[in-house]
Amino acid sequence: DMMRYTCDTPLMQVQDPDASSRFGALGKILPSVSERLDDLKDFFESAVLDVFPDILPENDSRLALLDCEYFRLSAEKYYKEFVRKVFRENGGVCYWHTQEFKHGDMQNYLYNIKLMDRIDEMIYSRQFEIREGNTLFRIENMEILEFVIKYFLRELVGGALFFGKRPFMIVYNYDLSLPVLTESVDDQAYYRELARASGLYFR
Numbered sequence: 001d002m003m004r005y006t007c008d009t010p011l012m013q014v015q016d017p018d019a020s021s022r023f024g025a026l027g028k029i030l031p032s033v034s035e036r037l038d039d040l041k042d043f044f045e046s047a048v049l050d051v052f053p054d055i056l057p058e059n060d061s062r063l064a065l066l067d068c069e070y071f072r073l074s075a076e077k078y079y080k081e082f083v084r085k086v087f088r089e090n091g092g093v094c095y096w097h098t099q100e101f102k103h104g105d106m107q108n109y110l111y112n113i114k115l116m117d118r119i120d121e122m123i124y125s126r127q128f129e130i131r132e133g134n135t136l137f138r139i140e141n142m143e144i145l146e147f148v149i150k151y152f153l154r155e156l157v158g159g160a161l162f163f164g165k166r167p168f169m170i171v172y173n174y175d176l177s178l179p180v181l182t183e184s185v186d187d188q189a190y191y192r193e194l195a196r197a198s199g200l201y202f203r
Contacts, residue, residue, distance in 0.1 A: 010123065010144050013137060013138040015134075026169055027095070030097045030162045037171060045181065045182045045184065047188060048177050049180050049195060051200060066176065076150055082194060082195055083145055086163055093139070096148055097137075098158060099135060116151070123144060149170070155174060167187065
């Protein structure tokens, strides 16, 4: 990516909450996907984006890695590489549905920024300018997208991301395991290859 010669902290764009109804079959579920994920697996192709190719059995020694901060932080670069590819494939646009900024919870905000890198703290704080009553945002900036995926992984922000050109959805979850949905087997296969090329797996 080219260096941006600017001092302006990037800002998302507020969207009408009903806009998701115009996103197509997969996009329509964006506001409710986090609560309905298990039910929706019958209607869309689903997988889990992960650093491990398979579900780890209870006695697998690699489970301990999920409690290792160094391992978790070092894994972030693979997820960021993946979402960069997805973002470019979808024309540099995606949508984030989140309750994160809805209620202006200052206590939660102050807790989160203590755990963020300084540049991310600036990005997070900037978004609060448009938070009140809004839950759907349009992202056209790679830094904001990387912020979202990074803090999905650190379990500090939630919600779901939707990419509309080649429909794809990433849903917040725990332990570096992010549920993903597509409308077709072909799209799932395409994104699986992007994940594999980024050092990740669809399981």
